[in-house]
Amino acid sequence: MFETLDAVLADAAAHLTRAARDRKSPMHVPVVGTGDGDLRMMVLRACDPDIGLLRFHTDARSPKARQLGSHAVASVLAFDAEAKIQLRVKGSARIECAGPVADAAWAASSPYARRCYLAVAAPGSPAERPMSGLPEAVEGIRPSEEQLLPARENFAVLVIEPVSLDWLYLAHDGHRRAQFTRGGAGQDWQGTWVIP
Template sequence: MPSSPRWVEAVNNALRQHPEHQPTVYQVATVDASGHPRVRTQVHRAFHHPPDRPDLPLLVTSTDARTHKVTQLHASARVELCWWFPGTQDQFRITGFAHVRPAPSPSAPAEPTPIPAGATALEMLRDGGFDWDAKRREAFLAMSPGMRASWCAPDAPGSPLGSYEEQKGWPRRVPAEPETEEDRKNWEMSLGNFALMLVEPVEVDWVELGVKPNRRTAFKREGEGWVEQLVVP
């Protein structure tokens, strides 16, 4: 069976070495319709890969289906993310494709973004009948009640807000097991706006600043494997 690329092991090692500094967020950049770069911070949920293909890792994150980035990813699936680990002083710049899976309901605020040619792992999951919504719900349930409530905002992120006082009436918690009618309403709203986002890397730039002299390695996916090239830091 193919093995996981060395950069994934480096990420996992950095996460294990300094749990007190565990960086669970990275910055993800897209391009808008005007050609301007747009970047935001997103939470890393997990790694995932097609069955028996650890050489095709996917980064699992999430988003609100109403955000501008979903519209941007409909136009172009290419993204780049930057992940900094303060404990080990490692930086990973990851270039690849992103795919967003919102709720499958006809009333969902967005449609799934296209899976482009060349997104091998995403194509394998699609062709293998992967249960996207089960994975979406798994990620949703893994969040805290307070985090789940963040998807209950009545309008899309970035919409005009009259005052901060308006937010005081918004839900603060969405429990995993709704007990009241209000809990159930908030659950449906939050889950309906919650979208799974998967990033398929094709190039990775790993810089090790915690060693002297500094090291830098460029990884590129080619065919059935990853090619490594040492480069100037």
């Protein structure tokens, strides 16, 4: 089934690009890890066809946004149980609160998605009771564009530019694994087969 490194790389790209556009994809919500070892599940919002960029949305006030800042390393773990494919990606990461990437991501988000960034305090802030953190005026409703204006300052994107990719196929007759690296964004992936 996967006899060439080109086929493997194409499979990885197909899984990730589908995951970014199809909320029913098993890889739509991968685990994202930061250099401090903290893990969280995040919705994959974009992946370009050559796996040169992965984009996630986050609250600019979140601990991960502070930890990642402008130059850090992040990793992504995604699994498709039906296809028996695991992907591990590592790359340089940055948080963008302003600029064309963040502005386009904000504009493309639904009002319900943007509503999350109206929370009155940063994610992880203490609360006296179970709560969403949203102001009562927008809890459970589709907010107007005017109501969403203050949310924009809390919105950010996490951009990861992958430099390594580990692909694992769990086959009944014997697993298959390949690893790919590249020197930086825009460079070609170089792959090798490895023992699973």
